[in-house]
Amino acid sequence: xxxxxxxxxxxxxxxxxxxxxxxxxxxxxxxxxxxxxxxxxxxxxxxxxxxxxxxxxxxxxxxxxxxxxxxxxxxxxxxxxxxxxxxxxxxxxxxxxxxxxxxxxxxxxxxxxxxxxxxxxxxxxxxxxxxxxxxxxxxxxxxxxxxxxxxxxxxxxxxxxxxxxxxxxxxxxxxxxxxxxxxxxxxxxxxxxxxxxxxxxxxxxxxxxxxxxxxxxxxxxxxxxxxxxxxxxxxxxxxxxxxxxxxxxxxxxxxxxxxxxxxxxxxxxxxxxxxxxxxxxxxxxxxxxxxxxxxxxxxxxxxxxxxxxxxxxxxxxxxxxxxxxxxxxxxxxxxxxxxxxxxxxxxxxxxxxxxxxxxxxxxxxxxxxxxxxxxxxxxxxxxxxxxxxxxxxxxxxxxxxxxxxxxxxxxxxxxxxxxxxxxxxxxxxxxxxxxxxx
Numbered sequence: 001x002x003x004x005x006x007x008x009x010x011x012x013x014x015x016x017x018x019x020x021x022x023x024x025x026x027x028x029x030x031x032x033x034x035x036x037x038x039x040x041x042x043x044x045x046x047x048x049x050x051x052x053x054x055x056x057x058x059x060x061x062x063x064x065x066x067x068x069x070x071x072x073x074x075x076x077x078x079x080x081x082x083x084x085x086x087x088x089x090x091x092x093x094x095x096x097x098x099x100x101x102x103x104x105x106x107x108x109x110x111x112x113x114x115x116x117x118x119x120x121x122x123x124x125x126x127x128x129x130x131x132x133x134x135x136x137x138x139x140x141x142x143x144x145x146x147x148x149x150x151x152x153x154x155x156x157x158x159x160x161x162x163x164x165x166x167x168x169x170x171x172x173x174x175x176x177x178x179x180x181x182x183x184x185x186x187x188x189x190x191x192x193x194x195x196x197x198x199x200x201x202x203x204x205x206x207x208x209x210x211x212x213x214x215x216x217x218x219x220x221x222x223x224x225x226x227x228x229x230x231x232x233x234x235x236x237x238x239x240x241x242x243x244x245x246x247x248x249x250x251x252x253x254x255x256x257x258x259x260x261x262x263x264x265x266x267x268x269x270x271x272x273x274x275x276x277x278x279x280x281x282x283x284x285x286x287x288x289x290x291x292x293x294x295x296x297x298x299x300x301x302x303x304x305x306x307x308x309x310x311x312x313x314x315x316x317x318x319x320x321x322x323x324x325x326x327x328x329x330x331x332x333x334x335x336x337x338x339x340x341x342x343x344x345x346x347x348x349x350x351x352x353x354x355x356x357x358x359x360x361x362x363x364x365x366x367x368x369x370x371x372x373x374x375x376x377x378x379x380x381x382x383x384x385x386x387x388x389x390x391x392x393x394x395x396x397x398x399x400x401x402x403x404x405x406x407x408x409x410x411x412x413x414x415x416x417x418x419x420x421x422x423x424x425x426x427x428x429x430x431x432x433x434x435x436x437x438x
Contacts, residue, residue, distance in 0.1 A: 030055075057077060140158055178292075242403045244386060270433070282425065303355050358382075366384045378414060
């Protein structure tokens with residue numbers, strides 16, 4: 001004969017009126033001791049309430065949005081007489097596990113009221129089938145933070161075997177499952193891709209006259225790529241400055257000679273050569289993550305992508321083997337590739353194989369910005385308009401032409417100290433062109 005047992009909120013410390021943000025069980029579910037029942041969220045943390053008893057869920061007494069405290073009834077369990085226990089398990093009756101990360105509320109189904117006609121017998125609880133020892137658990141046993149992590153990666157936790165206490169799934173278990181799946185050893189199936197909150201639609205015509213123009217093909221393609229880069233790469237931007245007074249003076253001296261060869265000598269070829277010199281000394285910036293994220297692929301070549309503003313949108317053609325070309329050769333190639341980009345005549349090969357990108361807004365203005373890393377590259381350099389700045393030389397202030405640098409990088413590969421070293425090295429190379437010969 002089945003016995004009904006009401007499960008209540010255990011001792012959760014000094015918390016009162018804590019909001020229910022997730023209901024993890026429904027009527028008819030079978031729960032075991034320490035299976036998570038609900039998730040609560042206070043101002044400081046989220047916490048799961050484990051079940052102190054095993055049995056079948058007959059009735060859920062709370063919903064998402066309810067506020068509870070110690071002693072609040074949660075649900076009614078149906079138990080066999082043999083499995084019913086008079087007291088909760090000691091280890092399950094204490095404070096539930098706390099997760100420091102926030103979790104996204106998940107709307108639970110409304111509880112169904114279990115009704116029975118007068119004289120009707122209690123429903124029989126069927127025996128629970130025995131699972132093979134190597135099969136995944138029937139219900140995922142994981143913290144709110146781990147469940148959210150799995151949802152973001154599209155991993156079905158029911159396919160993941162937990163290595164924690166009592167089969168609890170950890171963050172490392174999810175990462176290991178993904179690595180195995182990428183290697184072809186397991187299906188990544190699915191909880192589906194991360195669903196971002198949608199932006200509400202607005203009828204702008206209600207407020208005045210409007211005109212709609214479709215995006216160009218390039219804008220659609222580059223927009224999707226930039227969105228993917230921004231969502232998948234943990235971006236950090238390092239800001240710095242370079243004294244380019246002497247370098248700019250040298251460029252102006254050589255400008256007339258370059259024009260005789262029908263070459264427009266801009267600052268960009270010098271910047272590209274300086275970047276290659278820095279990449280040679282700090283090869284991590286010239287690498288890419290392997291597809292499974294477990295290794296770095298170091299490139300022995302130096303192909304630099306240069307962002308070009310075209311009438312149809314932003315394009316990043318690639319200049320190959322910058323380390324093997326002279327300043328005038330680079331200037332000539334930049335003129336040609338930029339012209340093809342603006343005319344819409346770039347070939348697919350012109351946009352592939354980049355190791356490191358440069359986005360220059362010096363011809364427009366601004367003091368600094370945060371460029372988006374162009375995956376699979378791990379860093380991109382942004383440069384803004386140079387400006388005169390007074391610099392103390394020990395005895396007096398001297399006017400110096402200063403170039404703002406903005407280095408965005410993939411924090412999975414590059415840490416802040418290396419980023420600062422890179423921009424310092426680049427600044428030193430630009431401040432004295434003779435360093436490029438070393």
